[in-house]
Amino acid sequence: MGSFQKAPHVKSVFADRKAAIILLGPALVIYVVVMLVPVLSSLGYTFYTGSPINGFRFTGFDNITRLFHDKDVWSSLGFTLRYALVVSVLQIALGYLLSLFYLFVLKRLSTLVRTLVFFPVVLPTVAVGLLFQRLFAIVPQNGIVNSVVGFFGGDALSWFNDAGTAFWVIVIMDLWRSMGFYGVLLYAGLLDIPDDIIESAKLDGASGIGLIRHIVLPLSLPVLLSSIIFSVNGTLKVFDSVLALTNGGPGNGTTPLTLYMFQTAFSYGDYGYGSTIAFLLTVICLVVTVFIFRSSRRDLTKG
Amino acid sequence: MTTASRRRVSRRLIPVLAVAGATLLALSACGTGAGAGTGNGKFTYLHVTEDPATPAIIKELAGNECTAENKSLPYDDQTIAQAQLDQKVQLLAGQKALPTMFSAGGAPAVTQSLDKAGSLVDVDAALTKLGVADNVLPAAKSTIKALYGGNDIALPYQFNIEGFWYNKKIFTANGLTVPTTWDELVADAKVLNGAGVQPFATGASGQGWPITRLISGYAFREIGPSAMADIRDGTSKLTDPAYVKAAQAVADLGAKGYLGKAPEAVDYNTIISDFLTGKAGIMYMGSWVLPNFADTTANKIGADNIGFFPFPTVPGGKGSIDQLPANIGVPTALSKSAYTDRVGAWTKCIAKNFGSAALKKSGQISGFKVNTPVTTDALTTLVQDKIASTKTSVVWFETYFSPKASTTSWNNIASLVDGKMSADDFMKLVQADQ
Numbered sequence: 001m002g003s004f005q006k007a008p009h010v011k012s013v014f015a016d017r018k019a020a021i022i023l024l025g026p027a028l029v030i031y032v033v034v035m036l037v038p039v040l041s042s043l044g045y046t047f048y049t050g051s052p053i054n055g056f057r058f059t060g061f062d063n064i065t066r067l068f069h070d071k072d073v074w075s076s077l078g079f080t081l082r083y084a085l086v087v088s089v090l091q092i093a094l095g096y097l098l099s100l101f102y103l104f105v106l107k108r109l110s111t112l113v114r115t116l117v118f119f120p121v122v123l124p125t126v127a128v129g130l131l132f133q134r135l136f137a138i139v140p141q142n143g144i145v146n147s148v149v150g151f152f153g154g155d156a157l158s159w160f161n162d163a164g165t166a167f168w169v170i171v172i173m174d175l176w177r178s179m180g181f182y183g184v185l186l187y188a189g190l191l192d193i194p195d196d197i198i199e200s201a202k203l204d205g206a207s208g209i210g211l212i213r214h215i216v217l218p219l220s221l222p223v224l225l226s227s228i229i230f231s232v233n234g235t236l237k238v239f240d241s242v243l244a245l246t247n248g249g250p251g252n253g254t255t256p257l258t259l260y261m262f263q264t265a266f267s268y269g270d271y272g273y274g275s276t277i278a279f280l281l282t283v284i285c286l287v288v289t290v291f292i293f294r295s296s297r298r299d300l301t302k303g
Numbered sequence: 304m305t306t307a308s309r310r311r312v313s314r315r316l317i318p319v320l321a322v323a324g325a326t327l328l329a330l331s332a333c334g335t336g337a338g339a340g341t342g343n344g345k346f347t348y349l350h351v352t353e354d355p356a357t358p359a360i361i362k363e364l365a366g367n368e369c370t371a372e373n374k375s376l377p378y379d380d381q382t383i384a385q386a387q388l389d390q391k392v393q394l395l396a397g398q399k400a401l402p403t404m405f406s407a408g409g410a411p412a413v414t415q416s417l418d419k420a421g422s423l424v425d426v427d428a429a430l431t432k433l434g435v436a437d438n439v440l441p442a443a444k445s446t447i448k449a450l451y452g453g454n455d456i457a458l459p460y461q462f463n464i465e466g467f468w469y470n471k472k473i474f475t476a477n478g479l480t481v482p483t484t485w486d487e488l489v490a491d492a493k494v495l496n497g498a499g500v501q502p503f504a505t506g507a508s509g510q511g512w513p514i515t516r517l518i519s520g521y522a523f524r525e526i527g528p529s530a531m532a533d534i535r536d537g538t539s540k541l542t543d544p545a546y547v548k549a550a551q552a553v554a555d556l557g558a559k560g561y562l563g564k565a566p567e568a569v570d571y572n573t574i575i576s577d578f579l580t581g582k583a584g585i586m587y588m589g590s591w592v593l594p595n596f597a598d599t600t601a602n603k604i605g606a607d608n609i610g611f612f613p614f615p616t617v618p619g620g621k622g623s624i625d626q627l628p629a630n631i632g633v634p635t636a637l638s639k640s641a642y643t644d645r646v647g648a649w650t651k652c653i654a655k656n657f658g659s660a661a662l663k664k665s666g667q668i669s670g671f672k673v674n675t676p677v678t679t680d681a682l683t684t685l686v687q688d689k690i691a692s693t694k695t696s697v698v699w700f701e702t703y704f705s706p707k708a709s710t711t712s713w714n715n716i717a718s719l720v721d722g723k724m725s726a727d728d729f730m731k732l733v734q735a736d737q
Contacts, residue, residue, distance in 0.1 A: 051393060051397070051416070052393065052394075052396060052397020052398070053393055053396045053397065053416050053417055053419075053420045053422065054416055054419065054420055055420070137568065138564065138565045138568055139563070139564055139565045139568045139569055139573075140573065158565045158567065158568065158721070160567065160568065161565065161567045161568075161717055161718070161721055161723070162723070247509075247714075248714070249567075249714050249717070250567065250714070250715070250717055250718050250723070251711075251714050251715045251718055251724070251732075252711075252714065263707075263710065264707075266390035266393065266394060267389055267390045267706055267707075267710060268705070268706045268707045268710075269389075269393045269413070269416070269706065
């Protein structure tokens with residue numbers, strides 16, 4: 001992991017404050033203007049109620065107390081956490097399997113397969129959403145999935161009219177969309193493992209599961225950790241795929257916090273409460289990220 | 304680092320901070336000033352995708368009766384899906400960037416809050432000033448006032464009544480008569496279903512109103528014309544037995560399969576095509592659908608083959624069969640900040656000519672006076688007669704709901720008719736979001 005150490009000449013450049021200001025200043029200004037200012041102003045809305053049409057009124061902590069009594073928040077939070085857990089685990093597991101497959105089975109021939117599996121990542125989510133709506137359709141005619149169900153003698157299912165089945169359709173769609181990305185990300189991490197270590201482990205008699213368990217897994221832990229943080233934060237903030245596929249339905253059975261926040265602020269015109277929900281989401285992302293970082297730091301010192 | 308050099312650095316920091324501050328100010332200035340609807344020199348009309356007929360009529364006017372107005376302020380057309388309309392309008396209003404003329408929100412609550420905030424032109428006052436106020440039909444004016452809190456803030460590009468449209472050929476083939484009571488309607492549906500014809504063309508994908516309006520239709524017959532206003536005023540609740548009974552009646556239709564295989568997946572356009580291709584025998588819809596009926600490529604069953612009957616009565620109910628739901632479609636409003644003399648000239652031209660142009664071009668019935676007589680087809684004449692003979696009109700299910708309650712009603716109606724949710728639970732859910 002030599003790449004994580006700072007090169008000495010970089011250190012000397014940043015020791016010069018003038019250079020540091022010139023180099024970092026513009027980026028910092030842009031960051032403050034486009035990130036911090038909106039974030040803080042949104043946080044400010046938390047204490048107000050109203051909409052841009054009717055104007056805003058200060059209400060103190062009303063929105064926050066409302067948050068704890070709103071059963072819709074809790075059901076969306078439940079969906080968000082369930083979704084984040086299931087998709088993150090499967091996403092990284094599938095991605096990791098793919099990367100091992102690229103490295104140890106396909107070897108140099110993996111380029112084509114990698115491209116094909118990566119392909120869904122570049123497709124617009126809405127297009128993928130429409131595609132999966134057709135795949136799982138029941139009217140005007142059965143989609144492929146229902147045709148297969150029919151072929152094996154089952155009854156065609158209305159996949160999107162049940163929160164349980166709709167959840168799994170979203171999961172399948174997001175896995176299809178993202179596993180290629182995690183495959184490539186983790187593959188890049190695996191390539192960083194020096195060949196000689198693997199060779200010598202093989203000479204020592206390690207093979208198959210043992211090799212992966214004791215050599216490959218520990219050495220790819222840093223990139224695995226980045227993937228987990230990526231994945232968890234990405235899935236906690238799931239929005240576009242749900243919007244395109246189910247629009248949160250049936251009822252609010254597949255409404256994540258992000259969509260509930262969006263509806264509250266923009267459809268119901270309640271910007272203050274929408275910001276409060278956004279604040280809750282931010283806190284959750286922060287807590288989860290910190291938690292992952294801390295647990296991983298312990299692991300790294302052990303290894 | 305020495306103190307001197309540190310001081311030098313901090314002195315150099317000052318211009319950096321100044322530049323940052325100036326950039327911030329410049330950017331925030333952009334935020335408030337940009338995109339105001341006034342200055343683009345066009346007569347911009349933001350309308351819903353679901354209604355292509357109205358903008359087509361305005362475009363026609365731009366090329367004929369309103370050529371001069373169009374020359375000084377060219378017509379410009381923008382579309383948005385109705386499901387996204389409310390949020391778009393609120394966002395534009397927040398940025399003070401409302402288009403010259405726009406569909407002002409599906410939920411009357413949104414339209415009313417725009418009005419309260421002073422964003423909308425008082426149409427009645429404006430037309431009076433332009434000397435063309437008598438071009439709006441009194442019935443249309445009173446409907447607008449009833450819907451939008453007593454103020455006349457919308458241009459009645461549509462004037463609709465709602466009820467059931469039926470396929471005459473299918474009715475004759477199955478020996479059915481036009482129902483006047485709910486039980487007769489259900490009996491007819493049973494016959495159709497037995498004959499392998501989907502009884503009702505309906506669906507709730509994207510928008511749930513094609514089904515929720517059956518609930519209000521039933522409630523108006525059961526309780527009387529004040530049924531939904533009572534909910535608004537808090538004198539009744541949706542969880543009261545009479546309202547739950549209405550929801551139950553609609554849920555029963557779904558349970559028996561009369562609303563199709565998977566209504567949750569059927570969108571507005573599919574509903575229309577299910578009816579116009581003869582797949583389904585009956586369709587609940589407003590008379591805004593007349594242009595679709597007149598479209599000979601889409602209408603496979605033929606306009607002569609379509610009949611109309613009002614929402615039937617229910618046994619022991621207080622409502623009567625001649626109380627038809629009436630509305631002006633998605634209300635079209637004028638932005639106050641974009642209203643100039645040139646917009647006024649356009650409005651005057653529209654008020655004078657829209658009524659006859661709409662009838663002539665697509666058989667659309669509007670709330671404007673028909674100044675040049677137009678010969679209409681049988682269905683249009685029938686609807687005009689119905690409008691003329693309606694003494695008391697009623698509204699629709701979500702008319703007085705908050706945006707959240709409307710969404711809840713739309714998003715859960717499929718669960719109700721699929722038997723996943725009881726009538727009681729459905730009404731509880733919608734009542735809770737009022």
